[in-house]
Amino acid sequence: xxxxxxxxxxxxxxxxxxxxxxxxxxxxxxxxxxxxxxxxxxxxxxxxxxxxxxxxxxxxxxxxxxxxxxxxxxxxxxxxxxxxxxxxxxxxxxxxxxxxxxxxxxxxxxxxxxxxxxxxxxxxxxxxxxxxxxxxxxxxxxxxxxxxxxxxxxxxxxxxxxxxxxxxxxxxxxxxxxxxxxxxxxxxxxxxxxxxxxxxxxxxxxxxxxxxxxxxxxxxxxxxxxxxxxxxxxxxxxxxxxxxxxxxxxxxxxxxxxxxxxxxxxxxxxxxxxxxxxxxxxxxxxxxxxxxxxxxxxxxxxxxxxxxxxxxxx
Numbered sequence: 001x002x003x004x005x006x007x008x009x010x011x012x013x014x015x016x017x018x019x020x021x022x023x024x025x026x027x028x029x030x031x032x033x034x035x036x037x038x039x040x041x042x043x044x045x046x047x048x049x050x051x052x053x054x055x056x057x058x059x060x061x062x063x064x065x066x067x068x069x070x071x072x073x074x075x076x077x078x079x080x081x082x083x084x085x086x087x088x089x090x091x092x093x094x095x096x097x098x099x100x101x102x103x104x105x106x107x108x109x110x111x112x113x114x115x116x117x118x119x120x121x122x123x124x125x126x127x128x129x130x131x132x133x134x135x136x137x138x139x140x141x142x143x144x145x146x147x148x149x150x151x152x153x154x155x156x157x158x159x160x161x162x163x164x165x166x167x168x169x170x171x172x173x174x175x176x177x178x179x180x181x182x183x184x185x186x187x188x189x190x191x192x193x194x195x196x197x198x199x200x201x202x203x204x205x206x207x208x209x210x211x212x213x214x215x216x217x218x219x220x221x222x223x224x225x226x227x228x229x230x231x232x233x234x235x236x237x238x239x240x241x242x243x244x245x246x247x248x249x250x251x252x253x254x255x256x257x258x259x260x261x262x263x264x265x266x267x268x269x270x271x272x273x274x275x276x277x278x279x280x281x282x283x284x285x286x287x288x289x290x291x292x293x294x295x296x297x298x299x300x301x302x303x304x305x306x307x308x309x310x311x312x313x314x
Contacts, residue, residue: 014054015058015130017029044076044079047080048083060134074097085111095108171312173311193283199241215234215271216234216235219231237280242283246284246285261305264284267280
Protein backbone atom coordinates (compact mmCIF):
# COMPACT_ATOMS: atom_id res chain seq x y z
CA UNK A 1 0.00 0.00 0.00
CA UNK A 2 1.48 3.31 -1.02
CA UNK A 3 2.08 6.17 1.38
CA UNK A 4 2.03 8.85 -1.33
CA UNK A 5 -0.74 8.90 -3.97
CA UNK A 6 1.07 9.40 -7.28
CA UNK A 7 -1.81 8.45 -9.57
CA UNK A 8 -4.92 9.50 -7.67
CA UNK A 9 -7.98 9.20 -9.85
CA UNK A 10 -10.18 12.30 -9.95
CA UNK A 11 -13.30 10.25 -9.17
CA UNK A 12 -11.75 8.51 -6.14
CA UNK A 13 -11.85 10.34 -2.82
CA UNK A 14 -8.55 10.49 -0.97
CA UNK A 15 -8.68 8.56 2.33
CA UNK A 16 -6.05 8.85 5.07
CA UNK A 17 -5.98 5.79 7.36
CA UNK A 18 -4.05 6.33 10.61
CA UNK A 19 -3.47 3.18 12.68
CA UNK A 20 -0.31 1.85 14.33
CA UNK A 21 -1.31 -1.78 13.66
CA UNK A 22 0.33 -2.45 10.26
CA UNK A 23 -1.69 -5.60 9.59
CA UNK A 24 -5.00 -3.85 10.25
CA UNK A 25 -3.97 -0.78 8.26
CA UNK A 26 -2.88 -2.85 5.26
CA UNK A 27 -6.05 -4.94 5.42
CA UNK A 28 -8.24 -1.83 5.51
CA UNK A 29 -6.21 -0.23 2.74
CA UNK A 30 -6.66 -3.22 0.43
CA UNK A 31 -10.36 -3.61 1.26
CA UNK A 32 -11.13 0.07 0.69
CA UNK A 33 -8.91 0.61 -2.36
CA UNK A 34 -11.74 -0.04 -4.82
CA UNK A 35 -13.64 3.00 -3.54
CA UNK A 36 -10.86 5.24 -2.22
CA UNK A 37 -7.32 6.30 -2.99
CA UNK A 38 -5.82 5.18 0.33
CA UNK A 39 -2.84 6.69 2.14
CA UNK A 40 -1.54 4.92 5.24
CA UNK A 41 0.02 6.44 8.34
CA UNK A 42 1.05 4.95 11.68
CA UNK A 43 1.31 7.96 14.02
CA UNK A 44 0.38 11.59 14.51
CA UNK A 45 3.86 12.96 13.53
CA UNK A 46 3.90 10.78 10.41
CA UNK A 47 0.41 11.99 9.49
CA UNK A 48 1.49 15.60 9.87
CA UNK A 49 4.46 14.97 7.59
CA UNK A 50 2.27 13.24 5.00
CA UNK A 51 -0.25 16.07 4.97
CA UNK A 52 2.50 18.52 4.06
CA UNK A 53 3.55 16.31 1.13
CA UNK A 54 0.13 15.51 -0.32
CA UNK A 55 -0.94 17.56 -3.33
CA UNK A 56 -4.42 18.03 -1.85
CA UNK A 57 -5.99 17.52 1.56
CA UNK A 58 -7.66 14.15 2.20
CA UNK A 59 -11.40 13.98 1.64
CA UNK A 60 -11.66 11.53 4.52
CA UNK A 61 -9.51 10.53 7.50
CA UNK A 62 -9.99 7.34 9.51
CA UNK A 63 -8.14 7.98 12.78
CA UNK A 64 -7.46 5.36 15.43
CA UNK A 65 -7.61 7.00 18.86
CA UNK A 66 -5.04 4.63 20.38
CA UNK A 67 -1.92 5.89 18.64
CA UNK A 68 1.64 5.68 19.99
CA UNK A 69 3.31 6.55 22.26
CA UNK A 70 0.28 5.89 24.50
CA UNK A 71 -1.64 3.27 22.53
CA UNK A 72 -3.82 2.44 25.54
CA UNK A 73 -5.04 6.05 25.82
CA UNK A 74 -6.87 8.21 23.25
CA UNK A 75 -4.75 11.37 23.73
CA UNK A 76 -2.76 11.16 20.48
CA UNK A 77 -5.85 10.33 18.45
CA UNK A 78 -7.75 13.24 19.96
CA UNK A 79 -4.80 15.54 19.25
CA UNK A 80 -4.63 14.42 15.61
CA UNK A 81 -8.38 14.97 15.16
CA UNK A 82 -7.98 18.51 16.54
CA UNK A 83 -5.05 19.21 14.21
CA UNK A 84 -6.85 17.82 11.17
CA UNK A 85 -10.00 19.80 11.95
CA UNK A 86 -7.95 22.99 12.26
CA UNK A 87 -5.56 22.56 9.31
CA UNK A 88 -7.93 20.80 6.89
CA UNK A 89 -11.53 21.67 7.83
CA UNK A 90 -12.88 20.14 4.59
CA UNK A 91 -11.59 16.69 5.61
CA UNK A 92 -14.33 14.49 7.09
CA UNK A 93 -12.93 12.61 10.11
CA UNK A 94 -14.10 9.24 11.40
CA UNK A 95 -12.69 8.13 14.76
CA UNK A 96 -11.76 4.49 15.27
CA UNK A 97 -11.33 2.94 18.72
CA UNK A 98 -10.77 -0.46 20.26
CA UNK A 99 -13.04 0.62 23.10
CA UNK A 100 -16.72 1.22 22.42
CA UNK A 101 -16.72 4.14 24.83
CA UNK A 102 -19.55 6.68 24.65
CA UNK A 103 -17.38 9.37 26.26
CA UNK A 104 -14.64 8.88 23.67
CA UNK A 105 -17.22 8.99 20.87
CA UNK A 106 -18.76 12.16 22.22
CA UNK A 107 -15.37 13.79 22.71
CA UNK A 108 -14.19 12.83 19.21
CA UNK A 109 -17.28 14.49 17.74
CA UNK A 110 -16.70 17.58 19.89
CA UNK A 111 -13.20 17.89 18.39
CA UNK A 112 -14.45 17.63 14.81
CA UNK A 113 -15.09 13.97 13.95
CA UNK A 114 -18.31 13.34 12.04
CA UNK A 115 -18.62 9.72 13.15
CA UNK A 116 -17.18 7.09 15.49
CA UNK A 117 -16.74 3.35 14.99
CA UNK A 118 -15.55 0.66 17.40
CA UNK A 119 -12.94 -1.94 16.39
CA UNK A 120 -13.04 -4.52 15.02
CA UNK A 121 -15.15 -3.17 12.19
CA UNK A 122 -15.37 -5.35 9.05
CA UNK A 123 -14.80 -3.54 5.74
CA UNK A 124 -18.34 -4.30 4.55
CA UNK A 125 -19.63 -2.34 7.57
CA UNK A 126 -17.00 0.39 7.37
CA UNK A 127 -17.42 1.11 3.67
CA UNK A 128 -21.00 2.49 3.79
CA UNK A 129 -20.13 4.39 6.96
CA UNK A 130 -17.24 6.13 5.17
CA UNK A 131 -19.43 7.01 2.19
CA UNK A 132 -21.99 8.45 4.58
CA UNK A 133 -19.27 10.53 6.26
CA UNK A 134 -18.13 11.76 2.85
CA UNK A 135 -21.64 13.06 2.15
CA UNK A 136 -21.76 14.82 5.52
CA UNK A 137 -22.33 18.48 4.75
CA UNK A 138 -19.69 20.59 6.40
CA UNK A 139 -20.34 24.05 7.73
CA UNK A 140 -17.80 25.41 5.26
CA UNK A 141 -20.21 24.64 2.44
CA UNK A 142 -23.33 25.85 4.21
CA UNK A 143 -24.58 29.42 3.96
CA UNK A 144 -25.41 31.10 7.24
CA UNK A 145 -29.16 30.98 6.68
CA UNK A 146 -29.21 27.24 5.99
CA UNK A 147 -27.15 26.12 8.98
CA UNK A 148 -29.58 27.72 11.45
CA UNK A 149 -32.83 25.99 10.61
CA UNK A 150 -36.18 27.37 11.76
CA UNK A 151 -38.19 30.57 11.99
CA UNK A 152 -38.96 30.79 15.70
CA UNK A 153 -38.59 34.12 17.54
CA UNK A 154 -35.50 32.74 19.29
CA UNK A 155 -33.79 31.87 16.00
CA UNK A 156 -34.77 35.20 14.49
CA UNK A 157 -33.15 36.92 17.47
CA UNK A 158 -30.06 34.75 17.08
CA UNK A 159 -29.67 35.62 13.39
CA UNK A 160 -30.09 39.30 14.23
CA UNK A 161 -27.38 39.05 16.89
CA UNK A 162 -25.00 37.35 14.46
CA UNK A 163 -25.43 40.16 11.95
CA UNK A 164 -25.04 42.83 14.63
CA UNK A 165 -21.89 41.31 16.12
CA UNK A 166 -20.32 40.04 12.89
CA UNK A 167 -17.89 42.80 11.97
CA UNK A 168 -17.11 44.09 15.44
CA UNK A 169 -13.54 43.33 16.59
CA UNK A 170 -14.76 42.55 20.12
CA UNK A 171 -15.01 39.04 21.58
CA UNK A 172 -18.28 37.13 21.66
CA UNK A 173 -19.25 34.70 24.41
CA UNK A 174 -21.69 31.91 23.46
CA UNK A 175 -23.39 30.28 26.43
CA UNK A 176 -25.55 27.16 26.42
CA UNK A 177 -25.91 23.57 27.49
CA UNK A 178 -23.81 20.82 25.92
CA UNK A 179 -25.24 19.85 22.54
CA UNK A 180 -27.18 23.09 22.04
CA UNK A 181 -25.18 24.09 18.94
CA UNK A 182 -22.62 26.60 20.27
CA UNK A 183 -19.95 25.54 17.75
CA UNK A 184 -22.39 25.90 14.85
CA UNK A 185 -23.23 29.42 16.02
CA UNK A 186 -19.52 30.30 16.34
CA UNK A 187 -18.80 29.14 12.79
CA UNK A 188 -21.82 30.96 11.39
CA UNK A 189 -20.62 34.12 13.11
CA UNK A 190 -17.29 33.74 11.33
CA UNK A 191 -19.01 33.20 7.96
CA UNK A 192 -21.07 36.37 8.49
CA UNK A 193 -17.96 38.54 8.90
CA UNK A 194 -15.50 40.12 6.52
CA UNK A 195 -13.04 37.52 7.84
CA UNK A 196 -14.93 34.63 6.20
CA UNK A 197 -12.04 33.98 3.78
CA UNK A 198 -9.51 34.04 6.62
CA UNK A 199 -8.68 31.07 8.88
CA UNK A 200 -11.26 29.71 11.28
CA UNK A 201 -9.62 27.66 14.03
CA UNK A 202 -11.44 25.88 16.85
CA UNK A 203 -9.83 24.60 20.04
CA UNK A 204 -11.60 22.71 22.81
CA UNK A 205 -9.91 23.88 26.01
CA UNK A 206 -11.12 20.78 27.83
CA UNK A 207 -9.54 18.44 25.28
CA UNK A 208 -5.92 19.49 25.89
CA UNK A 209 -4.04 18.67 29.08
CA UNK A 210 -3.34 21.80 31.19
CA UNK A 211 0.42 21.43 30.70
CA UNK A 212 0.06 21.49 26.90
CA UNK A 213 -2.65 24.13 26.63
CA UNK A 214 -0.30 27.13 26.85
CA UNK A 215 2.07 26.00 24.04
CA UNK A 216 -0.97 24.92 22.01
CA UNK A 217 -2.47 28.40 22.27
CA UNK A 218 0.67 30.53 22.08
CA UNK A 219 3.31 28.29 20.51
CA UNK A 220 6.74 27.46 21.89
CA UNK A 221 10.44 27.92 21.23
CA UNK A 222 12.83 25.08 20.49
CA UNK A 223 13.81 23.35 23.73
CA UNK A 224 11.16 25.18 25.77
CA UNK A 225 10.20 21.88 27.39
CA UNK A 226 10.94 18.18 27.07
CA UNK A 227 9.95 17.05 23.60
CA UNK A 228 10.02 20.53 22.03
CA UNK A 229 12.44 19.53 19.27
CA UNK A 230 11.68 22.64 17.22
CA UNK A 231 9.91 25.97 17.42
CA UNK A 232 6.20 25.88 16.70
CA UNK A 233 3.46 28.44 16.28
CA UNK A 234 0.25 28.24 18.29
CA UNK A 235 -3.42 28.79 17.55
CA UNK A 236 -3.20 32.56 18.02
CA UNK A 237 -0.54 32.86 15.32
CA UNK A 238 -2.16 30.34 13.00
CA UNK A 239 -5.53 32.09 13.22
CA UNK A 240 -3.81 35.22 11.84
CA UNK A 241 -6.51 37.74 10.81
CA UNK A 242 -9.30 35.17 11.07
CA UNK A 243 -11.36 33.81 13.94
CA UNK A 244 -10.21 31.73 16.91
CA UNK A 245 -13.01 29.78 18.59
CA UNK A 246 -12.20 28.72 22.16
CA UNK A 247 -14.72 26.10 23.19
CA UNK A 248 -15.21 25.11 26.86
CA UNK A 249 -13.49 28.33 27.95
CA UNK A 250 -14.65 27.66 31.52
CA UNK A 251 -12.09 24.83 31.66
CA UNK A 252 -9.15 27.22 31.12
CA UNK A 253 -6.72 26.84 34.06
CA UNK A 254 -6.69 29.82 36.41
CA UNK A 255 -2.94 30.34 35.96
CA UNK A 256 -3.34 30.65 32.20
CA UNK A 257 -6.20 33.15 32.31
CA UNK A 258 -3.99 36.29 32.74
CA UNK A 259 -2.15 35.42 29.52
CA UNK A 260 -5.40 35.16 27.59
CA UNK A 261 -6.53 38.43 29.17
CA UNK A 262 -3.37 40.13 27.89
CA UNK A 263 -4.09 39.04 24.32
CA UNK A 264 -7.64 40.35 24.61
CA UNK A 265 -6.45 43.68 26.01
CA UNK A 266 -3.63 44.53 23.61
CA UNK A 267 -3.19 41.63 21.20
CA UNK A 268 0.21 40.67 22.63
CA UNK A 269 1.47 37.24 23.65
CA UNK A 270 4.71 35.28 23.93
CA UNK A 271 5.58 31.80 22.82
CA UNK A 272 6.56 29.50 25.69
CA UNK A 273 10.32 29.85 26.18
CA UNK A 274 10.59 33.21 24.38
CA UNK A 275 10.80 36.79 25.63
CA UNK A 276 9.85 38.33 22.30
CA UNK A 277 6.30 39.69 22.18
CA UNK A 278 4.15 38.76 19.23
CA UNK A 279 0.81 40.15 18.11
CA UNK A 280 -2.46 38.50 17.25
CA UNK A 281 -5.21 40.06 15.14
CA UNK A 282 -7.57 37.12 15.52
CA UNK A 283 -11.17 37.73 16.54
CA UNK A 284 -11.93 35.67 19.65
CA UNK A 285 -15.18 33.76 20.04
CA UNK A 286 -15.57 31.69 23.22
CA UNK A 287 -18.19 29.21 24.36
CA UNK A 288 -19.08 27.58 27.66
CA UNK A 289 -21.69 25.31 29.18
CA UNK A 290 -20.80 26.62 32.64
CA UNK A 291 -22.30 29.55 34.52
CA UNK A 292 -19.24 31.80 34.33
CA UNK A 293 -20.76 34.37 36.68
CA UNK A 294 -20.95 31.70 39.35
CA UNK A 295 -17.42 30.56 38.46
CA UNK A 296 -16.25 34.14 39.03
CA UNK A 297 -18.04 34.32 42.41
CA UNK A 298 -16.45 31.04 43.50
CA UNK A 299 -12.96 32.15 42.43
CA UNK A 300 -12.45 29.72 39.53
CA UNK A 301 -12.63 32.30 36.76
CA UNK A 302 -11.20 35.82 36.67
CA UNK A 303 -13.79 38.60 36.69
CA UNK A 304 -11.74 40.83 34.36
CA UNK A 305 -11.38 38.01 31.83
CA UNK A 306 -15.10 37.28 31.98
CA UNK A 307 -15.93 40.92 31.27
CA UNK A 308 -13.50 41.00 28.33
CA UNK A 309 -14.91 37.82 26.83
CA UNK A 310 -18.56 38.81 27.25
CA UNK A 311 -18.54 42.19 25.50
CA UNK A 312 -21.20 40.52 23.33
CA UNK A 313 -23.11 37.49 24.61
CA UNK A 314 -25.27 34.97 22.81
